[in-house]
Amino acid sequence: MSRHRVVRSLNAADILAETENYDYDYDDYDDENYEMTPEDKAQMDKGKMFVRNVIGQVEGISDKDIENALWNYYYNTEDTIAYLLDEVHKSKANKKSQKKLGSNKTIPVKKAGSNNSGFAFNTPSPDDTALKAQRQRNTGTLKDKAKQDVSSTSSNASASSPILKTAQKPESKEKQLTTVLLEEDNGAEVLYDNNVDKQLRFDMEALNLNVENTSSKKVTKLPPKISPKHKRINVLEEYKKRNDNKVALNLVVVGHVDAGKSTLMGHLLYLLGEVNEKTMKKYERDSSKIGKSSFAYAWILDETGEERARGITMDIAITKFETEHRRFTLLDAPGHRDFIPNMISGAAQADVAILVIDSTTGEFEAGFEANGQTKEHALLVRSLGVQQLVVAINKLDVVSWSQDRFNEIITKLSPFLNQAGFKKDKVIYIPCSGLTGENLLKRSQNILEWYSGPTLFQQIDKFEPPIRLLDKPFRLSVSDFFKGGISGMGGITVAGKIEAGTIQIGDDVLVIPGGEYGVIKGLEANDESSKWAAAGDSILMTLSGLDILQLKVGSILCSVSHPVPVTSYILAQIVVFDIKVPITKGFPVILHRQSLNEPAIITKLVTILDKSTGEIVKKNPRCLPKASSATVEIKLTNRPVPFETYKENKELGRIMLRKGGETIAAGIIINILSYNS
Numbered sequence: 001m002s003r004h005r006v007v008r009s010l011n012a013a014d015i016l017a018e019t020e021n022y023d024y025d026y027d028d029y030d031d032e033n034y035e036m037t038p039e040d041k042a043q044m045d046k047g048k049m050f051v052r053n054v055i056g057q058v059e060g061i062s063d064k065d066i067e068n069a070l071w072n073y074y075y076n077t078e079d080t081i082a083y084l085l086d087e088v089h090k091s092k093a094n095k096k097s098q099k100k101l102g103s104n105k106t107i108p109v110k111k112a113g114s115n116n117s118g119f120a121f122n123t124p125s126p127d128d129t130a131l132k133a134q135r136q137r138n139t140g141t142l143k144d145k146a147k148q149d150v151s152s153t154s155s156n157a158s159a160s161s162p163i164l165k166t167a168q169k170p171e172s173k174e175k176q177l178t179t180v181l182l183e184e185d186n187g188a189e190v191l192y193d194n195n196v197d198k199q200l201r202f203d204m205e206a207l208n209l210n211v212e213n214t215s216s217k218k219v220t221k222l223p224p225k226i227s228p229k230h231k232r233i234n235v236l237e238e239y240k241k242r243n244d245n246k247v248a249l250n251l252v253v254v255g256h257v258d259a260g261k262s263t264l265m266g267h268l269l270y271l272l273g274e275v276n277e278k279t280m281k282k283y284e285r286d287s288s289k290i291g292k293s294s295f296a297y298a299w300i301l302d303e304t305g306e307e308r309a310r311g312i313t314m315d316i317a318i319t320k321f322e323t324e325h326r327r328f329t330l331l332d333a334p335g336h337r338d339f340i341p342n343m344i345s346g347a348a349q350a351d352v353a354i355l356v357i358d359s360t361t362g363e364f365e366a367g368f369e370a371n372g373q374t375k376e377h378a379l380l381v382r383s384l385g386v387q388q389l390v391v392a393i394n395k396l397d398v399v400s401w402s403q404d405r406f407n408e409i410i411t412k413l414s415p416f417l418n419q420a421g422f423k424k425d426k427v428i429y430i431p432c433s434g435l436t437g438e439n440l441l442k443r444s445q446n447i448l449e450w451y452s453g454p455t456l457f458q459q460i461d462k463f464e465p466p467i468r469l470l471d472k473p474f475r476l477s478v479s480d481f482f483k484g485g486i487s488g489m490g491g492i493t494v495a496g497k498i499e500a501g502t503i504q505i506g507d508d509v510l511v512i513p514g515g516e517y518g519v520i521k522g523l524e525a526n527d528e529s530s531k532w533a534a535a536g537d538s539i540l541m542t543l544s545g546l547d548i549l550q551l552k553v554g555s556i557l558c559s560v561s562h563p564v565p566v567t568s569y570i571l572a573q574i575v576v577f578d579i580k581v582p583i584t585k586g587f588p589v590i591l592h593r594q595s596l597n598e599p600a601i602i603t604k605l606v607t608i609l610d611k612s613t614g615e616i617v618k619k620n621p622r623c624l625p626k627a628s629s630a631t632v633e634i635k636l637t638n639r640p641v642p643f644e645t646y647k648e649n650k651e652l653g654r655i656m657l658r659k660g661g662e663t664i665a666a667g668i669i670i671n672i673l674s675y676n677s
């Protein structure tokens, strides 16, 4: 049973009816000379900051435009954002169509008579009027006079807007959408969209923004219309059907350089029949021609010429495979320290991980010491939210399948992994050889005497299903993008993993920063053509109506009705890694969040915390030593970017701090501190 309580069902017509019964003269209202109350001013300032923060510096939207839109929408930031973005979008579309027609003239627009603030609604639609009236009622500025003539107000629809240089048609009544506004018991607002049968949560308190009083009476605009060409899909139902069949998981393979990650996974894919004999023979032939025959299996995943020639993985390779109960998207990460940013971007997409250890004498030790990648990778995947780990103790063929060596490695590794935050029962050690293929799919004869546990294949089939943020607003961190669409269609294609929410063909998505939106024309989820996708899916999405210059790796695509805030100033709780020099105020770092990496400065050391209890041990410390836990203020130095708190979104709320090629700390965003102008 739903725990939501219907507060009120409203549509624009209802509000109009209500307004008609209210006695006032709309023309009598003097917008220009209206004195703002201190409350008005405070609301205006907060709202302006929030709106600017969300849309960023969009060309054509001045502070004055924001103020006027806020004023007209009674400080409702969601409606204001939707309106402003819509206007810019329409303006661009109009410019484009004028170009197509070979005309560079803009359609003349009549000037607004009564508003010289530089901005006016082009077409005060009936609901604008109603809201205005509602505001006037609430501020007590209306004179008790004649009834408003709605039709005359609507026909007086030729005001101009500086952000919209072309003519606009009034929106027809049929197009006005109905929203049922629901209120959650905890005070969070839930918008229930009748048309798409989907719930979207929006809890501004969780963002600590406290921007506006959430009124159960306000009318909220829905996301832009859905193309009638596409029948709406009940994505949650489809998701359930898909997962009833086999649970989908993103698996990252990490470990020190040359530990054998690509060989191990390449060989497993071959044994599973994912690579045919002919291709495998070709890889064997070609790799031996360049004197790298031992890399034949690695070539299944290392596809570029440079990777094959150098014998190292440089970027994340993505492949799919299935076990009896799981459907995996495999992310093979580079081990070399130069490519850690790529590794982070891959690991950020992962639910579970395989940590590959080279058991060869001296090699395990090299990977495990201070500047080896075994420790760093383990810390990184844990900090990025991975809780379940399979440790593949690899290359055991080189050490004669020694049980002693296997145990020695576990003895050294296990305390470290516990310290890094992996629970004992979530870490499983598997002896194997990626080169000979033993204990990958079938039990090795060489370990029968001392090992009776599962093979690698059996163990990964036991990974527990992850918790997906399906009921949160849509979020995707852009990991790549290119011109051209899926299967030859036009547009721009964006790649990334959906961190929260669901989408389907026909939906509009907003790019933050920038505030442009595009319409989803095509989708590929986990390498398969699809009409929908949900949190956890690695997708390709073809968008139309979007300028490619608006996209950047690390940008967030989000739901139009629930944009992600943009800021360059955050409060984070971090765990400091094994660093040589303590962190001090003013420390420059590179901040990583999914595929995003941005220069930043630690501007304030706020507290040192007790690692186990989280209690404050010291306020305003002068430095943060290695292995400490602390809260710090961080400021991005280049540009503001979209951030969400960990409380709001566990996936987007995690960060990583690196300096001089080393990861120095990882943590979570606990507050968004201020907004950028």
Ligand SMILES: Nc1nc2c(ncn2[C@@H]2O[C@H](COP(=O)(O)OP(=O)(O)OP(=O)(O)O)[C@@H](O)[C@H]2O)c(=O)[nH]1
Pocket: 255, 256, 257, 258, 259, 260, 261, 262, 263, 264, 294, 295, 298, 311, 312, 313, 314, 333, 334, 335, 336, 394, 395, 396, 397, 398, 432, 433, 434, 435, 436
């Ligand atoms: N003897 C033996 N050699 C192995 C085994 N696994 C991998 N190798 C060899 O180790 C070398 C490196 O293997 P890769 O699979 O490229 O290692 P990687 O960890 O993917 O390398 P990066 O991604 O570049 O860090 C190759 O020569 C492999 O043949 C194994 O189980 N036994």
